[in-house]
Amino acid sequence: xxxxxxxxxxxxxxxxxxxxxxxxxxxxxxxxxxxxxxxxxxxxxxxxxxxxxxxxxxxxxxxxxxxxxxxxxxxxxxxxxxxxxxxxxxxxxxxxxxxxxxxxxxxxxxxxxxxxxxxxxxxxxxxxxxxxxxxxxxxxxxxxxxxxxxxxxxxxxxxxxxxxxxxxxxxxxxxxxxx
Numbered sequence: 663x664x665x666x667x668x669x670x671x672x673x674x675x676x677x678x679x680x681x682x683x684x685x686x687x688x689x690x691x692x693x694x695x696x697x698x699x700x701x702x703x704x705x706x707x708x709x710x711x712x713x714x715x716x717x718x719x720x721x722x723x724x725x726x727x728x729x730x731x732x733x734x735x736x737x738x739x740x741x742x743x744x745x746x747x748x749x750x751x752x753x754x755x756x757x758x759x760x761x762x763x764x765x766x767x768x769x770x771x772x773x774x775x776x777x778x779x780x781x782x783x784x785x786x787x788x789x790x791x792x793x794x795x796x797x798x799x800x801x802x803x804x805x806x807x808x809x810x811x812x813x814x815x816x817x818x819x820x821x822x823x824x825x826x827x828x829x830x831x832x833x834x835x836x837x838x839x840x841x
Contacts, residue, residue: 674771677820686754796831799817816830
C-alpha cells in the first residue's frame with residue numbers, strides 16, 4: 663500500500679549499492695566544505711600549518727636550530743596532515759559500520775527517502791534535510807544544523823538506470839537547497 667502511494671506521488675529513483683569507504687570519505691569532505699563548522703576547522707588547520715612552517719623558516723634563517731624549531735615543524739606538518747587524514751580515517755570508520763548492513767536499497771521520491779538494508783528499514787521525509795552537496799561520486803544530504811551532524815550518503819553508482827542520477831539531482835533540487 664505505502665509503496666503504491668510512493669510511486670503515485672511522482673518521480674521515483676531507486677539506488678542499489680554496497681557501501682564503500684571512498685563514498686564515505688567523499689561525503690565527509692563535502693560536508694566539511696558545505697558547513698560553517700567544517701569550513702572553520704579547515705581554515706584553522708590551514709592557518710596553524712602555515713604559521714608553524716613560517717616560524718620554522720624564520721628560525722632556520724636566524725640559525726636558531728633548537729628543539730623548538732623541530733616542534734614547530736612537527737606541529738605544522740601535523741596540522742596539514744589533519745586536513746587530509748581526518749576525513750579519510752573517519753570515512754573508513756563509517757564504512758566499517760555501514761558495510762555490516764550489506765546491500766543498501768534507497769527509493770527517493772517526492773515523499774522522501776526510504777532506505778532499506780538487511781537489518782533496517784527507515785523512511786525519512788524531506789523536512790529532515792535542509793540542503794545537499796554533490797561530489798563526483800555521491801550526493802550528500804545535510805541536516806539544517808551548522809555542523810551538518812545528520813548526513814545521508816547516496817552514491818551515484820547505485821542508480822539502477824542510466825537517467826537515475828539526473829532524476830535524483832532533479833528531486834534534490836526541487837526539495838532541498840544546494841549547499
